[in-house]
Amino acid sequence: MRNLPSLNGLRAFEAAGRLGSFAAAAAELNVTQTAVSRLVKALEARLGFALFSRRANALVLTDRGAALLPGLTAAFDDMARSVGRVRSLSQALTVAAGPSFAMRWLIPRLAHFQAAQPSIEVRLVTASGLANDSTPFGDDWTAAIRLGNGDWDGLEAARLFDADLFPVCAPSLAGQFRKPADLMRLPLLRVTSAPEDWPIWLKAAGLRSVQAKGPRFDYDAFALQAAIDGLGVALAHRPYVADDLAAGRLVMPFDIVAARGLGWYLVHRSMAANAPEHTSLKLFRGWLLEQAAGERRSLQHPALTRGKSAARVGRKARPTRALVREGNR
Numbered sequence: 420m421r422n423l424p425s426l427n428g429l430r431a432f433e434a435a436g437r438l439g440s441f442a443a444a445a446a447e448l449n450v451t452q453t454a455v456s457r458l459v460k461a462l463e464a465r466l467g468f469a470l471f472s473r474r475a476n477a478l479v480l481t482d483r484g485a486a487l488l489p490g491l492t493a494a495f496d497d498m499a500r501s502v503g504r505v506r507s508l509s510q511a512l513t514v515a516a517g518p519s520f521a522m523r524w525l526i527p528r529l530a531h532f533q534a535a536q537p538s539i540e541v542r543l544v545t546a547s548g549l550a551n552d553s554t555p556f557g558d559d560w561t562a563a564i565r566l567g568n569g570d571w572d573g574l575e576a577a578r579l580f581d582a583d584l585f586p587v588c589a590p591s592l593a594g595q596f597r598k599p600a601d602l603m604r605l606p607l608l609r610v611t612s613a614p615e616d617w618p619i620w621l622k623a624a625g626l627r628s629v630q631a632k633g634p635r636f637d638y639d640a641f642a643l644q645a646a647i648d649g650l651g652v653a654l655a656h657r658p659y660v661a662d663d664l665a666a667g668r669l670v671m672p673f674d675i676v677a678a679r680g681l682g683w684y685l686v687h688r689s690m691a692a693n694a695p696e697h698t699s700l701k702l703f704r705g706w707l708l709e710q711a712a713g714e715r716r717s718l719q720h721p722a723l724t725r726g727k728s729a730a731r732v733g734r735k736a737r738p739t740r741a742l743v744r745e746g747n748r
Contacts, residue, residue, distance in 0.1 A: 428462030606633030606651030623677035
């Protein structure tokens with residue numbers, strides 16, 4: 420058990436001793452000079468000895484006061500640093516996202532958020548298999564961007580993008596085919612963790628018996644870079660290729676979009692309405708939803724903007740359990 424005198428008295432003494440006057444201590448502590456003098460006198464009475472030798476135009480530390488002051492100053496400095504660290508943590512966001520989503524969409528836009536909120540530090544966690552059914556949310560995460568059906572028990576989820584599939588290729592390859600069956604002339608770039616993607620799109624395009632053949636890659640980001648480099652045709656999701664379509668690095672050879680019934684969601688724990696520690700998350704959430712909404716409006720390709728059209732196939736299909744578990748893309 421700590422046997423300490425009044426913390427206010429210790430603060431008053433430390434400020435007065437460090438600054439050399441009751442007036443300066445009062446200004447720092449935002450109290451009156453009389454209040455500082457009274458607190459120091461009460462502290463001296465509690466300790467049983469004088470801390471200052473009061474003179475007409477000076478405040479001089481006694482031997483015991485001089486011995487006590489350095490330890491108090493160091494202690495209050497440590498307390499200030501501890502509070503500062505906690506405050507900085509409350510302004511930090513740990514956001515988890517799959518490698519491809521982080522690389523292809525989130526990271527290129529983070530500079531915009533940091534410019535708008537320079538006091539908020541974003542710590543991005545990317546890892547394969549970062550979330551699944553058994554561990555839906557990391558203990559040290561503030562939020563996560565996950566692919567799924569939006570239903571994670573105990574978590575709030577805000578939809579960002581639909582996980583629709585459509586083929587993309589380099590402009591130099593687009594003239595080699597006029598109908599979906601012509602895709603078989605080129606390698607179909609596949610992602611190891613999503614073997615069902617090409618079968619889903621080929622079925623939507625009416626090519627039920629065709630088998631996808633071509634190189635395999637660990638992540639969507641790698642397959643899309645291979646498509647940009649002209650190695651074949653890749654399947655894309657809207658957020659992964661928004662910038663490439665706008666810049667002309669990739670094109671959509673067909674207007675056939677296979678809907679999967681899944682989407683990317685911003686996922687986080689429930690937020691108390693006025694909890695200070697959630698301010699950073701609220702700001703990030705608002706910015707992210709605004710960015711996603713703006714890009715949904717800005718993509719002008721007919722197949723991506725028609726809504727419920729003939730080009731969107733399989734919209735009502737229920738996602739399989741395997742699809743819902745793709746939390747690492």
